[in-house]
Amino acid sequence: MTERLLPESFNFDGPFPKLSRRLRLGVVGGGRISATQATAARLSDLWEVAAGALSSDATRSKARGAEWFLPQERCYTSFEEMALAEAARPDGVDAVMITTPNHLHFAAAQAFLEAGIGVLCDKPLTNDVGEAEALVSMAAQTGQVFGVGYVMSCFPMIRQAREIVTAGQIGKINQIHVEFLQDWMTPQEVADAPHVKWRLDPKVSGPTSCVGDIGTHAAHLASFVSGLEMTHLRAEFHVCGAPKPLEDTAFMFTRYVDEVPGTLMATRLAPGNRGGLRLRIYGSEGGVEWDLEKAEQLKLNIYGQPDQVLSRGHGHGLSAHTERFVRAGRGFPEGIIEAWANLYTELAMAVASRRDGVAVPDEWLAFPKVSEGADGVRFIAASVRSNEASGSWTPIP
Missing domain, CATH: 3.40.50.720 (NAD(P)-binding Rossmann-like Domain)
Structure with a gap:
């Protein structure tokens, strides 16, 4: 008899069920x-x-x-x-x-x-x-x-943001801005470090470095929360620090379904930024804002009303689906390890x-599926084509 891992019955709207074994x-x-x-x-x-x-x-x-x-x-x-x-x-x-x-x-x-x-x-x-x-x-x-x-995409407050946007609380989306700013490539000699060399080798890293590594995180997060597919982009790649065979910085204008405009920036040469991933989505009724370095909080603004700051933790207006990913009460921080655990x-x-x-x-x-991974590769390929075409608008197939 084949072992059963899940209980015979459980509530899909409740906490995740226990398995019969690890x-x-x-x-x-x-x-x-x-x-x-x-x-x-x-x-x-x-x-x-x-x-x-x-x-x-x-x-x-x-x-x-x-x-x-x-x-x-x-x-x-x-x-x-x-x-x-x-x-x-x-x-x-x-x-x-x-x-x-x-x-x-x-x-x-x-x-x-x-x-x-x-x-x-x-x-x-x-x-x-x-x-x-x-x-x-x-x-x-x-x-x-x-x-x-x-x-x-597995931080609790990102899941909450997605529910807020999906429920139409900020109205019809009219713009999306996302950036991922880091600083660890600022030193001139960093490209010589063994753990960095492969990230700058096109035979290993592929046609991009910064875009393929952190730019894809930004692009995925924008579509994950907004529910809108990115359709076109204009990209410029730059080497802002010591000479490198691949880019360390990229700036993009983006366009989503229904002609929703946006921006995307990624760099590893922004001193003072370690986990500088920031997402802002604005709509006809309001907006949501999230910052990785303040991952416990989600800012919700409904136009004409006082700003709200939602906090990760039980009993603070979060949905039951979001609370499935909460391990500690408010005031006891969770972070990237817990986000990986959620995945x-x-x-x-x-x-x-x-x-x-x-x-x-x-x-x-x-959790992000293989199809979303393929979307990320298409995003990278389109950004490379756009950069090679002097930053022209380029469709993402």
């Missing part, structure tokens, strides 16, 4: 972001890290695996080996995180989808539109759960639902 998570890539995500997955109390391909060097893979408390036999030297071996185990992983450099995302995701294992892939999904669209097709054909690491919580619900054959409502799980 799901088993595999790790592909042994860098800093993999450790962050593993911490978050454990925080959700729905995952345990069970296997990993943490290095292509056998000795280093086992050494890194020991640091993760993994059994030696489940420390692999390639994702191909890991996919085949884990698929053959009765206790094999239920899903994997892919946190390798960009150029390996496609092959790694393909290997696990074909092995019947769910995937959560870092962004950008791939460096090529055709590969991204191929992964969308593979996910549909295999029926596997496939999420993408647009973690900014892994929804991923777990999706994996469990698929395994149990449970049909879930479309609005129950809003």
